[in-house]
Amino acid sequence: MSQYFQVHPENPQSRLMSQAAAIILEGGVVIYPTDSGYAIGSLAGDKQALARIIRIRQLDPHHHLTLMCRDLSELSVYARVENSVFRLLRNNTPGPYTFILRGTKEVPRRLLNEKRKTIGLRVPDSPIALALLDAVGEPMLSGSLILPGNDFAESDPEVIRDKLEKQVDLIIDGGIVGEQPTTVVDLSDDEVVILRHGHGDVSPFQ
DSSP, X not given: OOEEEEOOSSSOOHHHHHHHHHHHHTTOOEEEEEBTEEEEEEETXXXXXXXXXXXXXXXXXXXXXXXEOSSHHHHHHHBOOOHHHHXXXXXXXXXXXXXXXXXXXXXXXXXXXXXXXXXXXXXXXOHHHHHHHHHHTSOEEEEEOOOTTOSSOOOOHHHHHHHHTTTOSEEEEOOOOOOOOOEEEEOSSSSOEEEEOOSSOOGGGO
16 A cells, blocks of 8 residues: 655645655655656666556556656756757756757666667656655656556546555655646757657747
8 A cells, every 4th residue: 555645736845755755765666746747756776666667557668768857957967968958958947848868877778768878858847846856866767647548647646546556655646737748859869859749838949
């Protein structure tokens, strides 16, 4: 049975964030709100937690999840960011975007796209997600909580609790949030490519 924390959406209780971080640092899988629906995540280096996420979402084992970062400086540790790209990122983070970038040596090899050596990264515009990342102290490997057979991320924590409370270690209830996924922007090459139109406005990248 998972733990269930009700957290203030704008001013997350630091005590609960510290408890949530402890669960994650011990190998837990957590469901938490972002600016584009609920996400499921764990420590980036935890193979067992990753296997559980893949099983819950019924993903292909080679499916690439996203590194959720606290800010642009942390993102820059894990991705190669040219000056022109940095300006785009600075102007659009935090926000509902996932950026595909070439990974650095800090990224575990199994998390990279095998052929292109890229990884998806994002900085969420969500007080709870940012407080959680701050408490954990390192990026989390995350994916939208899109359950098998669905097209959108789960948005209602009570529904999530009914479906998944026996499969995860913690559900963070931050209220009902939007269910539209992030806009995915490939910035790994010279040309900017919109891979998915989602919640984020694409006009800054056109």
